[in-house]
Amino acid sequence: MRNKPLTIGSTVIQPGERLTLGLPTPELYSYASLHIPVHIIHGKKAGPTLLICAAIHGDEMNGTAIIHRLLNLGLLKGMHGTLIAIPVMNVFGLTTLTRNLPDRRDLDVSFPGSEEGSFAARLAHYLNQEILSLATHCIDIHSGEPYQHRIPQIHTNLKNPELKALAHSFQPPVILHTESKRGLLWQNQKESPIHTLIYDAGEPLRLDEACIRIGFRGILRVMRQLNMLSLTEKHTANYPPTWVRNSEWVRSPGSGLCQLYKKLGVYVKERDTLATVYDPFGTSRSFKITSPTNGIILAHNTLPLVNEGDPILQVAQTEETTHSESWQEHGLE
Numbered sequence: 001m002r003n004k005p006l007t008i009g010s011t012v013i014q015p016g017e018r019l020t021l022g023l024p025t026p027e028l029y030s031y032a033s034l035h036i037p038v039h040i041i042h043g044k045k046a047g048p049t050l051l052i053c054a055a056i057h058g059d060e061m062n063g064t065a066i067i068h069r070l071l072n073l074g075l076l077k078g079m080h081g082t083l084i085a086i087p088v089m090n091v092f093g094l095t096t097l098t099r100n101l102p103d104r105r106d107l108d109v110s111f112p113g114s115e116e117g118s119f120a121a122r123l124a125h126y127l128n129q130e131i132l133s134l135a136t137h138c139i140d141i142h143s144g145e146p147y148q149h150r151i152p153q154i155h156t157n158l159k160n161p162e163l164k165a166l167a168h169s170f171q172p173p174v175i176l177h178t179e180s181k182r183g184l185l186w187q188n189q190k191e192s193p194i195h196t197l198i199y200d201a202g203e204p205l206r207l208d209e210a211c212i213r214i215g216f217r218g219i220l221r222v223m224r225q226l227n228m229l230s231l232t233e234k235h236t237a238n239y240p241p242t243w244v245r246n247s248e249w250v251r252s253p254g255s256g257l258c259q260l261y262k263k264l265g266v267y268v269k270e271r272d273t274l275a276t277v278y279d280p281f282g283t284s285r286s287f288k289i290t291s292p293t294n295g296i297i298l299a300h301n302t303l304p305l306v307n308e309g310d311p312i313l314q315v316a317q318t319e320e321t322t323h324s325e326s327w328q329e330h331g332l333e
Contacts, residue, residue: 004046051139152172252310254308
C-alpha cells in the first residue's frame with residue numbers, strides 16, 4: 001500500500017521524499033533564532049511512523065551520534081513507513097553544554113506541555129502537537145546524569161506485549177521494567193499510546209563507541225521488528241539481554257575520596273564490597289560500601305570526590321548472569 005502525504009507545520013512531505021525542517025523554539029530575550037532540525041524520511045510504502053530523538057538533555061551526545069550514523073545508512077532508501085529523526089531536541093542545552101532550557105526547566109519532564117506555560121512547557125506542547133502526534137512508535141535516547149556512567153539499557157513497560165517484543169528485538173545488555181510516566185514514557189499511558197522505548201547508555205559530554213554501536217544496531221533491529229526494513233543484513237546479538245524489574249542506588253555513608261572496585265555489568269553478591277570512601281586528608285577514617293542484594297551493576301558514579309548520601313553504584317536485582325559483563329566487547333565487535 002502506498003504511503004500518504006505527511007504534513008508538519010505548513011510543509012507537506014510526499015511519499016518517497018526526504019527532507020530536513022527547522023522547527024522554531026519559543027523566543028529568547030536576545031531575539032536570537034533557535035531552530036530544531038528534524039529529518040523526515042517518508043517511505044513510498046505505508047508502515048509505522050517511528051520517531052527517534054536524542055539530546056532532550058543538551059549534554060547527552062551518544063544519541064546524537066547514533067542518529068547521525070542512522071541517517072547516513074543507504075538501507076533507508078527502501079524503507080516502509082516513515083522515520084522522523086531529531087538528533088538534538090534541546091538545541092539551547094547543546095550550545096551551552098547544559099541539561100536544561102533557558103528557564104532552567106527540564107524538557108524531558110515537561111511533556112505533554114502547555115501552550116501558555118513555561119518556556120519548557122511551551123516547547124514540549126509544540127513538539128507534541130507537530131511531531132509526537134504523528135508517531136506510532138518512539139525511541140528516546142539518553143545518557144547518564146552528570147558524573148554517572150550507565151550500561152546500555154532499555155526502559156519500558158514490559159507488561160505491554162508489543163513493548164516487550166520491541167525491547168527484546170533491540171537486544172541491549174539490560175532491559176528494565178518501568179511504569180513511569182516521566183519523560184516521553186507518558187506516551188505509553190495514553191488511550192492511544194505511542195509505543196515508546198528509552199535507550200539509556202554511557203555518560204554526559206562523552207562519546208562512547210560501544211554504547212553508540214549497540215544503540216545503532218538496536219534501532220535497526222526494532223525497525224525490522226516493525227517491518228520497516230527487510231530482514232537481510234540482520235545483526236544478531238551474541239549475548240541475550242538481562243531482564244530487570246527492581247534496582248536501587250547504593251549511597252555513600254560518608255564523605256571523601258571514593259575508590260570503586262566493580263565495573264559496569266558485573267554480577268555481585270549481597271554484602272560484596274563495591275567501593276571504599278576514605279579521608280582525602282590522610283586520617284584512618286574510611287567507609288566500606290557493600291551490595292544490598294545479588295545482582296548486576298547498572299551504573300556508577302564517575303566523580304572520585306563524594307559527599308555523604310551521594311549515589312555511588314546502582315545495583316539491579318537479578319539471578320547470576322555473565323551476559324552483561326561483556327557488553328563493551330559486544331558493542332565493539
